[in-house]
Amino acid sequence: xxxxxxxxxxKIIEKKQPVAFWCNPISGxxxxxxxxxxxxxxxxxxxxxxxxxxxxxxxxxxxxxxAERLKGVDxxxxxQPAELGDSAVYLCASSLNKGSEQFFGPGTRxxxx
Amino acid sequence: GENxxxxxSTLSVxxxxxxxxxxxxxxxxxxxxxxxxxxxxKRPQLIIDIRSNVGEKKDQRIAVTLNKTAKHFSLxxxxxxxxxxxxxxxxxxxxxxxxxxxxxxxGTSLIVHP
Numbered sequence: 001x002x003x004x005x006x007x008x009x010x011k012i013i014e015k016k017q018p019v020a021f022w023c024n025p026i027s028g029x030x031x032x033x034x035x036x037x038x039x040x041x042x043x044x045x046x047x048x049x050x051x052x053x054x055x056x057x058x059x060x061x062x063x064x065x066x067a068e069r070l071k072g073v074d075x076x077x078x079x080q081p082a083e084l085g086d087s088a089v090y091l092c093a094s095s096l097n098k099g100s101e102q103f104f105g106p107g108t109r110x111x112x113x
Numbered sequence: 114g115e116n117x118x119x120x121x122s123t124l125s126v127x128x129x130x131x132x133x134x135x136x137x138x139x140x141x142x143x144x145x146x147x148x149x150x151x152x153x154x155k156r157p158q159l160i161i162d163i164r165s166n167v168g169e170k171k172d173q174r175i176a177v178t179l180n181k182t183a184k185h186f187s188l189x190x191x192x193x194x195x196x197x198x199x200x201x202x203x204x205x206x207x208x209x210x211x212x213x214x215x216x217x218x219x220g221t222s223l224i225v226h227p
Contacts, residue, residue: 042202042217042218042219042220043157048214091157099145104156104158
């Protein structure tokens, strides 16, 4: 069984540029999560999807961050415009449903110059 | 919301020794407590989890204990090996509002010296 897939693995951009991350969850997993992980800290939830519905997005900075999961499978997280403080690892995770074990993707390491 | 404190931030042991990592949580409604291992540059991977209806769970060299009254849970690794070196994260998940969103601790960097 393939795990959670994320791309790109690394991204370097200049501040004020847009950037997008893509996630393909494990097949059949209804719940998808986007996390932000700063160096030396645990993952912090940005947004959770139940199928195609976004729930628990209170930590998502909506002035610059957006996310979508149009068909309830793949998801995209976008930042526009990026700021220096957005440099971090963006992790995607999926689970069969809420409350069950989460499986993480390898993450996208974003560097904003 | 939930608040999870994790200690120590760094733990250095000799191969063969035991390692204990402790976490406390604030939301008494939390009922699911997973532990993740994250090797450098890799994804977090679940190593063991416990639900609030159980006080202890063991899987080979790894065990987790939960004290609901005191709101703390611990990870125990026995007979540590160099390949156990990694960052370990605890998390607490509360069903409040139907969310089941885990709140993670800040992590413990475990170093096992050969």
